[in-house]
Amino acid sequence: xxxxxxxxxxxxxxxxxxxAHGVITxxxxxxxxxxxxxxxxxxxxxxxxxxxxxxAFCVFQLYQIVRPSLPVTHISADIDALDDYPWKxxxxxxxNHFVEDFRPINQRGIYTFWNVCIEAVNGAPLVKKRQLxxxxxxxxxxxRIVVYDSFFRSGQNSVLTAxxxxxxxxxxxxxxTNDEVPSTYDWSPDTAFFISQSCPGNFHHFxxxxxxxxxxxxxxxxxxxxEARNHVLYRSPTDLSPSExxxxxxxxxxxxxPYINVVHPHEVFYKMPSKTCFxxxxxxxxxxxxxxxxxxxxxxxxxxxxxxxxxxxxxVLIVQRRQRRLMNANELLQAAIDEGFPDxxxxxxxxxxxxxxxxLSACSTIMAGIQGAGxxxxxxxxVGSTLIEIAWPQxxxxxxxxxxxxGYGIDHQTLATDRVHVNWRVYQERVRRGxxxxxxxxxxxxxxxxxxxxxxxxxxxDALVDVGSFVDTIRAVKTRS
Numbered sequence: 312x313x314x315x316x317x318x319x320x321x322x323x324x325x326x327x328x329x330x331a332h333g334v335i336t337x338x339x340x341x342x343x344x345x346x347x348x349x350x351x352x353x354x355x356x357x358x359x360x361x362x363x364x365x366x367a368f369c370v371f372q373l374y375q376i377v378r379p380s381l382p383v384t385h386i387s388a389d390i391d392a393l394d395d396y397p398w399k400x401x402x403x404x405x406x407n408h409f410v411e412d413f414r415p416i417n418q419r420g421i422y423t424f425w426n427v428c429i430e431a432v433n434g435a436p437l438v439k440k441r442q443l444x445x446x447x448x449x450x451x452x453x454x455r456i457v458v459y460d461s462f463f464r465s466g467q468n469s470v471l472t473a474x475x476x477x478x479x480x481x482x483x484x485x486x487x488t489n490d491e492v493p494s495t496y497d498w499s500p501d502t503a504f505f506i507s508q509s510c511p512g513n514f515h516h517f518x519x520x521x522x523x524x525x526x527x528x529x530x531x532x533x534x535x536x537x538e539a540r541n542h543v544l545y546r547s548p549t550d551l552s553p554s555e556x557x558x559x560x561x562x563x564x565x566x567x568x569p570y571i572n573v574v575h576p577h578e579v580f581y582k583m584p585s586k587t588c589f590x591x592x593x594x595x596x597x598x599x600x601x602x603x604x605x606x607x608x609x610x611x612x613x614x615x616x617x618x619x620x621x622x623x624x625x626x627v628l629i630v631q632r633r634q635r636r637l638m639n640a641n642e643l644l645q646a647a648i649d650e651g652f653p654d655x656x657x658x659x660x661x662x663x664x665x666x667x668x669x670x671l672s673a674c675s676t677i678m679a680g681i682q683g684a685g686x687x688x689x690x691x692x693x694v695g696s697t698l699i700e701i702a703w704p705q706x707x708x709x710x711x712x713x714x715x716x717x718g719y720g721i722d723h724q725t726l727a728t729d730r731v732h733v734n735w736r737v738y739q740e741r742v743r744r745g746x747x748x749x750x751x752x753x754x755x756x757x758x759x760x761x762x763x764x765x766x767x768x769x770x771x772x773d774a775l776v777d778v779g780s781f782v783d784t785i786r787a788v789k790t791r792s
Contacts, residue, residue, distance in 0.1 A: 457485075525571055549561050626676060627675070635681045635770070705729055707760065
């Protein structure tokens with residue numbers, strides 16, 4: 312019987328079929344060749360391709376397992392893939408430094424580099440611009456970031472990093488060189504975290520845009536150990552505009568920093584002493600799928616505060632503010648006491664230290680206040696506590712904090728009021744830089760939509776809260792608990 316040299320033709324021909332034994336036959340049932348030269352050749356090719364695919368898959372899986380222990384550096388999509396650290400040297404140094412002391416992070420826009428130095432700019436300072444709410448401000452970078460011992464890459468690269476959506480500048484200009492670190496440079500014992508800030512003087516932004524993310528990075532990189540030392544460096548300066556002085560106050564919450572082993576106040580990177588080097592530098596930040604409640608527990612532990620120490624207290628904490636004031640706060644306080652919360656207080660968080668603010672919150676079961684950054688302190692209340700947020704959504708100042716407290720096990724209740732009065736003195740100081748708003752313009756602003764989130768006169772209003780509605784909300788909370 313002559314062999315068939317085109318198995319695909321027979322297989323696709325309507326006159327061909329397979330019998331019960333898998334043998335190709337013709338419609339006249341004459342047995343044809345089971346195995347043909349052409350079919351054998353094609354089967355061999357298919358088998359080889361399949362083996363290659365399986366081998367590639369296995370290699371990829373092995374790489375994923377080994378990768379966390381290797382100092383791989385990849386930069387954002389606008390730069391070619393970067394694997395430019397000497398592998399052998401990194402593994403040798405890891406015996407004393409890399410494995411035990413620090414774990415690199417290279418994922419989701421966060422990159423780790425070794426031998427990161429701050430040095431003077433060659434030539435004229437680099438002029439940068441930062442967009443503020445009401446102006447564009449220029450500033451000069453007098454120093455630059457250099458990564459030494461770069462294996463393949465050299466020259467200037469713009470690295471796009473992960474950060475908060477509220478951050479001002481998320482690209483870092485980094486110079487890579489194959490040279491070794493000069494012997495005259497000084498080595499810092501700290502691990503450096505290069506981050507893009509948003510508003511460090513506002514507790515809501517400090518916590519969500521910075522602290523939680525830093526905690527996540529430091530925990531993953533093994534830098535929360537008691538003996539670890541960390542240094543946080545900002546992308547842009549915080550002293551550019553008098554109108555942003557409160558937002559840019561880097562000292563306001565610096566007492567949080569020792570809780571994550573940060574040994575120096577925050578500062579912009581180019582104010583570091585020239586010729587300072589870090590063994591490890593992490594660029595970018597994100598909350599890498601970390602449970603935020605664990606961050607609260609960590610802070611309470613570091614601050615030496617246990618909720619059980621004040622479990623006997625029955626307190627409604629009423630938050631007063633210097634802007635957006637509760638005009639009848641004392642009436643609300645008496646109502647809370649009458650409802651069975653004898654330890655209730657009215658406080659302005661700005662008058663207390665960081666540790667005192669944490670303790671006041673941890674020892675309360677209900678917090679009530681006008682929508683603003685101070686309500687972020689509610690996260691330190693015991694799980695199952697309640698935040699009562701007061702706002703006037705019908706006048707362009709709505710509710711905001713539901714998604715920022717419920718993830719911490721805090722119940723969120725809203726209380727609307729329409730008895731609000733614009734505080735023109737505060738608005739003129741905070742928004743118009745002292746410029747008086749004419750009466751005609753005031754009337755127009757009161758009857759029109761705000762110009763922007765910043766230039767919103769209703770943001771700077773004071774409010775009266777209906778006591779009956781406040782009592783009803785407290786009673787509803789008591790019923791659920």
